[in-house]
Amino acid sequence: MRGEFKTGMKAPPTHAPKVLLKKPKIHVVSFGCQMSFADSSEMAQSFLNKGFSSGESLDLADAVVISTCTVRQHAEDRAISFIGRLRSWKKQKPHRLLVVAGCAAERLGPKIKERFPHVDLVIGAKSIEGFSKIIEDILSEKYDLAAESAADFPQTPRLSQGSACDFVTIMRGCNYSCSYCIVPSVRGREKYRTVETIMEETKAKIASGVKEITLLGQTVNSYQSEYQDKTVKFPDLLRILDRIEGLKRLRFMSPHPHYVTKEMVSAFKDCPTVCHYLHLPLQSGSNRVLKMMRRNYTRELFMDKVRMLKSELPHLVLSTDAIVGFPTETEADFDETLSFIKEFQPAWIYSFKYSPRPGTLSSMELPDDVPSPVKEERLARLNDLAREIGRATLKGKVGQTVEVLEENENFGRTRDGFKVKWKGGDKSIGEVHSVKIVDASDFLLIGEK
Ligand code: SAH
Ligand code: SF4
Secondary structure, three states: OHHHOOOOOOOOOOOOOOEEEOOOEEEEEEOOOHHHHHHHHHHHHHHHHOOOEEOOOOOOOOEEEEEEOOOOHHHHHHHHHHHHHOHHHHHHOOOOEEEEEEHHHHHHOOHHHHHOOOOOEEEEHHHHHHHHHHHHHHHHHHEEEOHHHHOOOOOOOOOOOOOOEEEEEOEEOOOOOOOOOOHHHHHOOOEEOOHHHHHHHHHHHHHOOOOEEEEEOOOHHHOEEEEOOEEEEHHHHHHHHHOOOOOOEEEEEOOOHHHOOHHHHHHHHHOOOEOOEEEOOOEOOOHHHHHHHOOOOOHHHHHHHHHHHHHHOOOOEEEEEEEEOOOOOOHHHHHHHHHHHHHHOOOEEEEEEOOOOOOOHHHHHOOOOOOHHHHHHHHHHHHHHHHHHHHHHHHOOOOOEEEEEEOOOOOEEEOOOOEEEEEOOOOOOOOEEEEEEEEEOOOOEEEEO
16 A cells, blocks of 8 residues: 555556646645754755655645744644645645655654555655655656656745745654653654765755755764775764865754763864854753653753853853643752742743653653643743843844845844844845844844844
8 A cells, every 4th residue: 555655665557547747836835943944955855856846725736845843732733634635625626735744754654544545655754864755756657758758957945935044854763762752653663864965955945046055963963984995983974974065054953961062162162163052952941850851961961061051152142942730740850940040041942741652661661740720830930031031132132243144035033043023224035144132032133224
């Protein structure tokens, strides 16, 4: 059955006549995290290589690829509901191809096709590297692609169309085993892309108009690979990419505290493109909870890294992730998270209510015993604190003149990651402006040129 194909397996021949696709269009939708967004860009490339062009809207699309995430239940639910809504899209033109890919596809596998027979292909996150071959098989079996459209090849996929920023995945999977996290089971262990591939993709994106690249990986700074007979570690990769002509800004997401080293800090200091912003996921401020989460650090160790970063890079802006309501989390544990955040002072926090994910250690061995209203209430308190710190950080910027990269037609961003809207001067996506900050609201700086 289609939905059960794995990488490298050829589709069984069908005897249905081929459909002629003239100037076919692909529409890519991603639900959830930035990794899933970047995966969808890579998958789009397989279609573009076969002569498809990017479709702006669902109505015009001949193929839809849905890139799914399963880290939290909410992202998975949104993707599932979207797949259901595409029943009528498929019914209107039965030649249309519907592909569901990514982490939720890996977790749910054939269940997706059982529930949604209008889905043509389910490809799990572990098979993404074989995506191109699988698509090639299915396209050549079902369609005659008009020769004229294939002339568009090669194109560089730009999912963030109309933006000066894009992502490059440098590694997949994760070697950690945080007890709440589904990533290792749906994405497998760490696999690194080669330095050559990363450079090639970065250069192609820059050639297509991108000015800022965010390197992606679940523990992005554990990256290592062999290149020109040497082992390239993450700080070395930053130095290599920093030299690429036309790159204005380099960011990365998400680093693990364990790999925050002096070498990484030196690369920050030496590489002009590397932005002085770091997302460092904490999860909890309580050592008891961190231990149950299997995060492999204590609050003291984490704070040592924060102190080192702040003293070496005084202008570095930090942000973080936190989970509230982890099994058995008491008021005292949660207070430790709040007190830690007060000392840490991240400029913003992505905060989540714990949700048990199937097959994870915490879901199997620990009761989801923090009542929902308590999770809500802790989340609200954490968000209040985050807003307070964020507001003070933003107010501190008022009066400064900052470098803003115009990301898209609505806003730009400072090197340290703050969103800016400003008046005056000509607008042009990808331009760098010098903007005087005159005001600040909760998550936005207001400027004048
Ligand atoms: N690799 C990164 C984060 C990956 S998942 C790291 O090591 O931190 C992104 C975020 O989702 C996590 O940082 C965590 O805060 C949140 N998350 C993951 N699993 C979760 C779960 N079961 N319940 C609630 N939040 C979760
Ligand atoms: Fe998940 Fe932990 Fe790996 Fe991050 S480090 S992806 S939270 S297992």
